[in-house]
Amino acid sequence: MTLLLRHGASLVPVFDPNVVTHIIISGRDCGSGKVADKAGYKKMSDVPLSIPTLTWDWIADGISFGKMPEHWDAGGKYIAFPERSQRNSKSDASVSNANARSTIAKKVQTNLERRKYRWANTSKATVVSGTPPIVPEAISGAESGVSVQCDKDDPLAEFYEAAAAEHFERVSARESDDDDSDPGPSKNAKKFAAQFTCDNPHPGPVGGCPNQDIVDQLSTLLDLVKCQPGPEPRQRAYTYSRAISSLRAHPKRIKSFEDAKRLPGVGERTASKIMEIIQTGGLERIKHENSESVQVVKLFQGIYGVGQNTAQMWYNNGCRTLEDLKTNPRIVLSDAQKVGIQFYDDINDRMPRAEAGALFELIKPIALSIDPALFVEIMGSYRRGKADCGDIDILISRDPSDGRTHEGILQELLERLVQAGIVTEHLALPGDFEDLENCYRGLCRLPNVAGSKRRRIDFLTVPWKNKGGALLYYTGDDIFNRSMRYKASTMGFSLNQRGLSAGVVRDPSRRSIKLNKGNIVASETEEEIFKMLNIKYRPPHERVTHFK
DNA sequence: TGGCCAATACTG
DNA sequence: CAGTAT
C-alpha cells in the first residue's frame, strides 16, 4: 500500500467509478466475486470496463522499470480477470462504426448461412406474385375501427361479461385458484362486469375503473422495478402486479388504508402507497426510483436480446443512448441485438389486432399450400381477443394418422415467407429444422403496404400429441399460465408446453428441481388439461390476467 | 422465515 | 454456462 502511495497513487475508501482509475489485485486469494463486492457490484461484469483490473505485477514491473508499463493490456500480462475484458475489448480493433452499421443487414444472411440450411435471398423484398392481396380496410381502418368492431362485430364481446362475473366472485369470495367451486351468480356480478372493461380496454372506452389513478401510479412503479436486475426486484414486481390486478378488479373506490389492505395481494407497504396516491396524487417512491440509470437501463432493455444484466453492464460502461451502443467499440452487439436496435421503435410498438389478423391470413394459406393437412393456429394475445398485439405467435402441427408429419415444413414455410417479403429478419432459428418440435423467432411485415412496420413473429411446431399443451402455453396470458402451472405443481403435476405430466417428483426444499420427470397424462387438447387439473374450461378470451 | 413466477430453447 | 426470451 505505502508503495502505491509513494508512487503517486491515491487510495479511495469507497469505490466510485468516476474516481477510480485502476483496480489492483494483490494475492491469489482474491476472487473476482470479492473484488466485485468491494466495488459495490454484484458481479465483476458490472464493473465498468474502462477501469482495468490489474495484478500486482503491473505495479511491481512499473516500479522496477521506473515507469508504468504503457500498454497494461499488451499480451494480457497484467490482466487480473481475463474473462472480463475478453468479451468486449476483443473487438476494439475489429469493429469500427461504419463497419458495424453496414453489416447489420448482411448479418441476417450470415446468420442464415451459418447454419446448414439454404435460404432465399433476404434482401430481395419485392413481392412475389403469389402473395394474396391485403384487404385495405382491414389495415387502414384499424386505428379507429377496432373499438367499434369490438362492440358490434366482435363475437368475443359477449364473453367479457361472463368472464368478469366469474372473476368478481373469485376475488370477493377469496376463492383459491381457478378451480370450479361455483358459488352461483352474485348479485354484484353484473355491476362489476360493467367495470371490468377497464381491465381490458378493448371492449369499450376506458375510464370506468374507480381506482384507475392508483393503478396507473403502481404500474409506473412496477415498470421501474421490473428493469432492475436480480431476483428481489423480480419478486417485488410480481407482488405489485398482483396488487394491481386486485385493484383493477375491485369494483369500488378504495378510500381507506383498511380498504386497501383487505384486497388480496395488498399488504402494509402497498396499502401505504395506495394511501399516498389517494392523498397526494403521486408517489415519492416513483421519483426516487426513476433515476437516470433506471431510465437508460429501461431504454436498453427495449432492445431485443438485452436483459437486465446486459443493460446494466452497458450503463456501467458509460453508455447512455442507443447511438452510444453503436459507437462504442467496447460494446459487442449480437446479431439479434443489432436488429433490435435497428427496428427499436417498431418492435416496441404494439400492432392493431387487424394487422395481426391480416398477417396471419397471409401466412396461413402459404403454409397450407405446402401441406393442406397442416394445423395452423395463431395464439398469444390475438387468440385471447385483445385489440392490440405485441407479437404474433403461430403454432403449426399435423395429425400424423395418415402417416405423414409436418417435418421440414417450417423451413420451407420460412423460405416462402422471406421470398414473399413477409418475414424480413431472423432473430433466433431452431436448432434443428428436421425436428418435429422447434421454435423460430423473427420479424415480419405486411408487404405491399408502404411503411408497414416490422412486427415480432414466432413460429412453433409441435408433435400432434402435444398440440393442446402448446396451445394452452402460448395462448397465455402469462399470469394465467403461472397460476395453472402453480396449481399443477401443487397437485403433483407439472405443466409445460408439451403438456401435463403426472408422477413428477420434486425436491422438497427446492420445488423447482424435479427429481423425476413423470409421464404426460394430458396434452392433445386444452380441454383435457383443464379437466385433469379440475379447472372449469376457459376459452382463450377468458384467460385474462386476474388475481388467482 | 422461506417460497412465490415454470420450464425450456437459442445465442455466444 | 450465463443471459435472454417465450
Next chain:
DNA sequence: GCCA
C-alpha cells in the same frame, strides 16, 4: 412485497 405478500403470505402462511
